[in-house]
Structures are given as structure tokens and as C-alpha cells.
Amino acid sequence: MDFILLSILKTAIAAPVLLGTLAYLVWIERKVLAHVQLRMGPSRVGPHGLLQPIADAIKLLTKEDFIPSYVNHVYYWLAPWLALMFAVTAISVLPVGPIVEIFGVKTNMGQADISIGLLLILGLTGMGVYGIALAGWSSNNKYSLLGGLRSSAQMISYELPMALAIASPLLIVNSLNLREIVNGQAGHVFGIIPNWNAIGGLQIFSFIIYLICAFAETNRIPFDLPEAENELVSGYNTEYSSMKFAAFFMAEYANIITACSVATTLFLGGWHPIIPNELGGQFIPTLICFFFAGVLFYHALNPARPSDRLSMGVIGAIILGLGLLFQVPVVKELAQPLFWFASKAGFLIFVFIWVRGTVPRFRYDQLMRFAWLVLFPAALLNLLLTAFVVAAKSN
Amino acid sequence: MDVILFTFFALVAIVGAVSLVLQKHPISSALSLVSVMVALAVLFLLLGAEFIAAAQLVVYSGAIMVLFVFVIMLLNAGAERESRKGGLAQFLGLPLTAILLVFASYVITQSMSNAKAVKFGAFTGGGPREVGWELFTRYLLPFEVTSILILIAIAGAVVLARKEID
Numbered sequence: 256m257d258f259i260l261l262s263i264l265k266t267a268i269a270a271p272v273l274l275g276t277l278a279y280l281v282w283i284e285r286k287v288l289a290h291v292q293l294r295m296g297p298s299r300v301g302p303h304g305l306l307q308p309i310a311d312a313i314k315l316l317t318k319e320d321f322i323p324s325y326v327n328h329v330y331y332w333l334a335p336w337l338a339l340m341f342a343v344t345a346i347s348v349l350p351v352g353p354i355v356e357i358f359g360v361k362t363n364m365g366q367a368d369i370s371i372g373l374l375l376i377l378g379l380t381g382m383g384v385y386g387i388a389l390a391g392w393s394s395n396n397k398y399s400l401l402g403g404l405r406s407s408a409q410m411i412s413y414e415l416p417m418a419l420a421i422a423s424p425l426l427i428v429n430s431l432n433l434r435e436i437v438n439g440q441a442g443h444v445f446g447i448i449p450n451w452n453a454i455g456g457l458q459i460f461s462f463i464i465y466l467i468c469a470f471a472e473t474n475r476i477p478f479d480l481p482e483a484e485n486e487l488v489s490g491y492n493t494e495y496s497s498m499k500f501a502a503f504f505m506a507e508y509a510n511i512i513t514a515c516s517v518a519t520t521l522f523l524g525g526w527h528p529i530i531p532n533e534l535g536g537q538f539i540p541t542l543i544c545f546f547f548a549g550v551l552f553y554h555a556l557n558p559a560r561p562s563d564r565l566s567m568g569v570i571g572a573i574i575l576g577l578g579l580l581f582q583v584p585v586v587k588e589l590a591q592p593l594f595w596f597a598s599k600a601g602f603l604i605f606v607f608i609w610v611r612g613t614v615p616r617f618r619y620d621q622l623m624r625f626a627w628l629v630l631f632p633a634a635l636l637n638l639l640l641t642a643f644v645v646a647a648k649s650n
Numbered sequence: 651m652d653v654i655l656f657t658f659f660a661l662v663a664i665v666g667a668v669s670l671v672l673q674k675h676p677i678s679s680a681l682s683l684v685s686v687m688v689a690l691a692v693l694f695l696l697l698g699a700e701f702i703a704a705a706q707l708v709v710y711s712g713a714i715m716v717l718f719v720f721v722i723m724l725l726n727a728g729a730e731r732e733s734r735k736g737g738l739a740q741f742l743g744l745p746l747t748a749i750l751l752v753f754a755s756y757v758i759t760q761s762m763s764n765a766k767a768v769k770f771g772a773f774t775g776g777g778p779r780e781v782g783w784e785l786f787t788r789y790l791l792p793f794e795v796t797s798i799l800i801l802i803a804i805a806g807a808v809v810l811a812r813k814e815i816d
Contacts, residue, residue: 330677353789370777374704378691381712387715390676392723400723411713431773431778 265366273346277508278308284608291612302566312501313638320497323394330393335495335502338386342509345379349516350434352526352592363434364592372433373425376517377418380472384410385527386506387481390499391491402490405619409471412626415477417468419634420461423641424521437525446531449510451524460637464521464630467607469514471626473507475607477614478622515603516596523599528591537587540594544578547571652770663689675729676722680715697768699776746815774786
């Protein structure tokens with residue numbers, strides 16, 4: 256099939272999925288946070304608050320777009336879309352599955368398969384800081400400016416240990432192409448321990464360093480100083496409302512998805528299963544779905560609320576069907592890699608939310624000291640050791 | 651397609667470079683420079699030097715220019731005021747620039763008279779592996795000397811900054 260047509264088709268599938276995930280990530284985050292803090296979370300709009308993202312979207316779209324008179328108009332308009340653009344385009348090079356053949360068409364599961372994929376992601380996410388910095392500066396407000404300043408200083412500082420942490424698995428895999436990086440982690444050590452960089456490749460330290468830096472790069476708690484509410488009102492986005500505010504919000508979540516997907520690709524073996532397929536790894540997605548379906552059916556039979564009898568039953572049936580789908584011959588080739596990639600990235604996103612519910616915010620000097628005096632030397636040492644090991648192995 | 655892309659991004663680079671000089675506000679100038687860097691990265695990519703393109707994006711527009719913007723924001727530099735109209739420079743500036751450009755292009759075409767037109771995508775030696783190999787074999791000495799130079803510069807910056815604090 257024509258390359259351009261195929262690319263458009265893939266984008267037509269990927270873009271709605273990404274935007275839907277972005278919207279529902281907010282719902283998931285609010286629910287998980289609520290349960291961490293022993294609350295219910297959103298529960299009014301739709302069953303279990305499931306329609307909350309749609310209500311939020313309508314609210315943000317119809318809200319008055321108030322622009323203060325003292326802002327620098329050009330950059331004030333530019334900033335949110337700059338942030339969103341770079342956050343969303345970075346996802347385009349991530350492969351979510353192997354090269355598959357559908358109806359005789361051979362294609363990779365992912366938008367673009369380029370030789371410098373990882374560097375491109377680093378470059379694009381690095382560009383994202385302009386959105387935040389410009390927003391802070393053009394708002395002409397001291398809180399916003401402080402937020403923008405903090406953000407750019409933080410991004411520059413944490414990009415260094417992050418790049419060093421990324422470099423050590425690259426030494427093992429010996430490629431910058433994301434597909435080759437994942438394929439380099441295929442198989443299992445002793446037939447059972449997955450040969451992922453974080454486990455079989457013994458890169459657990461660089462994995463942890465990468466994750467910590469990812470928290471800082473995406474401005475998440477405990478490193479969310481650019482928008483620290485109790486000091487800076489809301490930081491760089493204080494003066495923004497309506498869709499421009501939503502653009503920043505979506506950019507933040509898109510960055511989280513990118514960071515978690517990159518971590519999955521680099522350290523957790525991408526779409527490769529945790530247990531080899533010969534030992535029954537291909538049945539795990541189905542078993543997990545059956546387990547959740549069972550839990551839901553149990554709650555449907557013993558309803559806590561009258562409405563649960565219907566809603567839990569229907570969702571349980573859907574998940575049961577999904578579980579069976581993982582064993583259908585043609586769908587299997589697509590669904591299984593997708594399941595493994597999504598579950599690993601999803602677990603990391605859950606960790607992001609989990610940390611937000613547990614760890615308090617750093618002080619600004621602590622943040623900087625931590626980056627330069629702890630993370631940077633640790634990442635450097637890790638890279639050095641990895642280099643020695645790789646050199647010793649290749650001789 | 652290649653020619654269209656080349657023309658577009660070359661124009662972006664030139665417009666950005668001119669706007670860098672003409673803009674009154676330092677932030678606008680810095681952002682013009684960013685657009686030049688990004689356009690240059692795309693031009694490198696068109697020539698098949700994908701590693702240089704990525705390095706351009708990561709290092710120049712992603713790190714160095716962020717630092718520029720950071721410093722401008724930190725100092726809260728306002729738009730520059732126009733000083734007295736430089737009498738002679740106003741009239742001679744453009745013609746002299748044109749003469750310089752003509753002279754430079756003449757020298758370049760003369761010194762590289764056997765150069766052929768660029769074929770987009772024909773060059774394949776721009777990957778990270780090839781660049782790394784060249785750096786650590788043929789250009790090892792310049793590479794190491796540069797790294798020592800940068801180390802001295804870092805040490806110098808620390809020493810100077812410390813003096814200021816005392």
C-alpha cells in the first residue's frame with residue numbers, strides 16, 4: 256500500500272486513541288488519587304464518574320477565554336500550542352508492536368520507524384520547555400515568571416542525568432532505533448527471567464534514575480515546582496483559562512505517556528511478554544481479563560448499590576469478551592504485543608499517580624542539589640560501569 | 651518533494667536569521683534563533699546527516715537556547731531602545747553586506763570548483779555509528795583537545811562565579 260495512505264490511516268487510528276487516553280487519564284488519576292486518600296473521587300457524571308472527562312471537555316471548550324490586558328499577546332497565544340505540539344509529536348516514533356502483516360500489508364505497529372528515534376524524542380521533549388517558559392514570561396506576572404524560570408532550570412538540570420541514564424541501555428542494545436532497542440531485549444535469561452534491560456540487562460539503576468528524571472521533566476509531584484500551588488498560585492499557567500489552559504493540561508499528560516512509553520521501550524522490553532510464550536505467556540492477557548471479569552461479576556451478584564447489578568455485569572461481560580479476543584488467531588498477532596506494551600506503560604503511569612499521592616513536594620534548592628549531587632554522579636558511574644562490562648564482554 | 655522542503659526550510663532559516671537581528675526584544679531574537687536552529691536541523695536531515703540533525707535539535711535548540719531564554723527571563727531584559735541613528739552605517743550597511751555576500755559566494759565557488767549539485771538522500775554516512783567512528787579514529791586528537799578546552803572553560807566559569815559570591 257502507498258506509504259502516505261498507510262501513514263494517514265495509522266494516524267487516524269493513533270490520534271483518537273491518544274486523545275481518548277489523555278482525557279481518561281485525568282479520570283484515572285482522580286480516581287486513583289481519591290482511593291489513595293480514602294475518598295470516592297468523581298462519581299456524579301455517569302456511572303462511577305465515567306463521563307467526567309467529556310463534561311470537563313465541554314466545560315473547558317465553552318468557558319470564557321479571558322486574556323489579561325498586560326500580557327504579551329503573540330507569545331501568550333503561541334505558548335500553549337507550542338507545548339501541546341511538541342508533547343504530542345514525540346509519540347509518533349514509538350513502536351507499540353512488532354512488524355505485522357494485516358490483509359497482506361506488511362507494516363510496523365507505530366507511526367514512523369526511523370534510525371534516530373530516541374534522539375528525536377529527546378529533542379522534541381526538550382523543545383517542549385519553550386511552551387512553559389514562554390507562558391510564564393508572556394503572562395507578565397511574577398508568579399507565572401517564577402514558574403517559567405523554575406521549569407526551564409529544572410528541565411536543563413534533569414535532562415543531563417536522564418540522557419546519561421538512557422545511554423547505558425543503549426550501550427547494551429547498540430542502536431538508537433526504538434524497534435531494534437526492543438528487539439535487543441527479546442528472549443529470556445535461563446528461559447524464565449525476561450531479558451529486559453531493567454532486569455536481565457541489570458540496568459535497574461539507570462531505570463530508576465530515568466524514572467526520577469521523568470518525574471522532573473514532566474513537572475510532576477514531587478518535582479512540580481513550576482506550578483507549586485502554595486507558593487505560586489498555579490505557576491506558569493496562572494493567567495490561562497479555557498482551551499489554552501486545557502492545552503497545557505493535555506501537554507502534561509501527553510508528556511507522561513511519552514515518558515512512560517520510552518521507559519517501557521528502553522528498560523521493560525517494549526511489547527515482549529514477561530513469561531515466554533512457550534511457558535504460557537500468551538495466556539496471561541486472557542487470564543488477567545478473566546480475573547477482572549470474575550471480580551466484576553462477583554460485585555454484580557452482590558451489589559453495593561442498586562445500579563451495580565447492571566453496570567458491573569455489562570463491564571464484566573465486555574472484559575470477558577476482550578479476554579477471549581486475545582486468543583483469536585488473526586487478532587492475536589496485534590492484540591498481544593499491544594497488551595504487553597500498554598500494560599507496562601500503564602503500570603508506570605500508575606506509579607506516577609501513586610507517587611503523587613504519597614510523596615510531598617521538594618524545596619527548590621533540594622531539587623537542584625538532588626539533580627547535580629546525587630543523580631548526575633550516580634548516572635555517570637552507572638554509565639561507566641556499563642561501558643566496562645560491555646567492553647569486557649565484546650573482547 | 652526534497653526541493654520544496656529544502657526551499658521552505660532554507661527560507662525559514664534566512665527569515666529567522668534576519669528577524670534575529672531586526673527584533674527589538676531579546677526574547678523575540680532568541681526565539682528567532684531557535685527557529686533558525688530547527689530549520690538547520692531539518693536541512694541536515696534532508697542531506698542524510700540524521701545524527702547531526704538530532705544533535706542540532708537536542709543540543710542547540712533544546713539545551714543552549716533554553717539557557718539563553720532562561721537568562722533573558724532571569725535578568726528581565728526589556729526591549730532595547732533605539733540609540734541615535736548611526737548616520738554612516740544606515741546608508742552603507744546594506745550595500746556593504748551585499749558586497750560581502752557576493753565576495754564570499756565567489757570565493758566559495760572558486761575554491762570548490764569541482765563540487766557537484768547535492769543529491770538529496772544520497773549521503774548515508776551521517777548516522778550515529780559513522781559519526782562516532784570518525785570521531786574516535788580520524789579526529790581523535792581534535793576531539794580530545796576540544797573536550798579538555800571545554801573542561802577548562804567549565805572550571806573557569808566556576809572560579810569566576812565563586813569570586814562574585816565572595
